[in-house]
Amino acid sequence: MKNTNKIQVCMVGLGYIGLPTAAVMANAHLRVTGIDVNPQVVETINSGRIHLQENDLAELVEAVVANGLLKASLETAPADVFVIAVPTPFTDAHVPDVSYVLAAARSIAKVLKKGDLVILESTSPVGTTEQVVDVIGELRSDLQMPSVNGAEGDISVAYCPERVLPGRIIVELIENDRSIGGITPACAEKAAAFYRKFVKGECSTTSVRVAEMVKLSENAFRDLNIAFANELSLICDRLAIDTWEVIRLANRHPRVNILAPGPGVGGHCIAVDPWFIVDSAPEEARLIRTAREVNDSKPAYVIERIVGLAVAQPETKIAVLGLAFKANIDDFRESPALEVAKALHQRFVDRLMVVEPYAGEGQVEFQGIPLAHLDDALDNCGIIVVLVDHDAFCQVDPEKLAGKTIYDTRGIWPA
CATH class of the missing domain: 3.40.50.720 (NAD(P)-binding Rossmann-like Domain)
Structure with a gap:
């Protein structure tokens, strides 16, 4: 060289x-x-x-x-x-x-x-x-x-x-x-x-196929663990149990580390790469396929939950917080939050206020969805939905949430 x-x-x-x-x-x-x-x-x-x-x-x-x-x-x-x-x-x-x-x-x-x-x-x-x-x-x-x-x-x-x-x-x-x-x-x-x-x-050398599989395995491993957390959240919802308390207490076990559930899995890596393994070995990749299906289905479940809240409170405006696929970035690739927001926008266009601080400074809409300021959304909406745990959302004054219906898919606010 x-x-x-x-x-x-x-x-x-x-x-x-x-x-x-x-x-x-x-x-x-x-x-x-x-x-x-x-x-x-x-x-x-x-x-x-x-x-x-x-x-x-x-x-x-x-x-x-x-x-x-x-x-x-x-x-x-x-x-x-x-x-x-x-x-x-x-x-x-x-x-x-x-x-x-x-x-x-x-x-x-x-x-x-x-x-x-x-x-x-x-x-x-x-x-x-x-x-x-x-x-x-x-x-x-x-x-x-x-x-x-x-x-x-x-x-x-x-x-x-x-x-x-x-x-x-x-x-x-x-x-x-x-x-x-x-x-x-x-x-x-x-x-x-x-x-x-x-x-x-450290730069470790290996064969080209091992290196390719290493990358896919890393992301599939993450996807499997997130799928467990997301499936656990569905089960806890069905049994009327606080998901976040279950995870917090289970993680006190020295060999347990349950990840945080969310509205799905996004980004160009974890939401995509496991399918490459499934495509290469469809008969063997049963668990990896199932994890993908669990995570891919989570946005539909979240949409159903929000629609239920909105139908029960027909005069109440809905604030949706976050569109990015993870916190504090402007990356919207494969974002489950964006998928949820688009579905809600189609159904509740006049009642919906969407907040995304990373959509671009001064941007008034994102992919056809009008954007609102966080304070305006909190002041005017009675249903608050958290889809992304941006720092700006984590720091919201609890007094601004008093009397509101909260659906927090990221567990950033105390129940």
């Missing part, structure tokens, strides 16, 4: 993971060109600004752009290291869609040269990195591809997923351990040497 300040990196995808990763790399004195298909994103970054909300990201991007270490482009640029960080959604039938990954592979194939390193970071089904090798090999017959059978190639290809928490992405990109899988062991070692230039956590 070259001296750090001479290494050219091409980051394909400048979203919630790609841009922070590119900025962290640039801050480690790697020279990074970020590629995105959206001209507005490219223009925003090149002006030293950002198009998404993440702690410490704005200052970091401003600095590395000003220093000439990060620039954005619509066109794939030659580099020494290519990192793919594009979306991997699924279809309506829960079949993984890796078309963005393969399109990114095609875009970099034309500028690859002998000695380059290609890393897939996008969370992907097992076998996707091998598909990347196949796509590049089809387009570049002049380059020898590495093989999982052990044959080295003219380029190196590896898989290294992130494992970060929104709101702490910058810190965790640097501090968290990495599992790095190579098409060959030499590919993995080369990728690990690259990550060690900006990652303080």
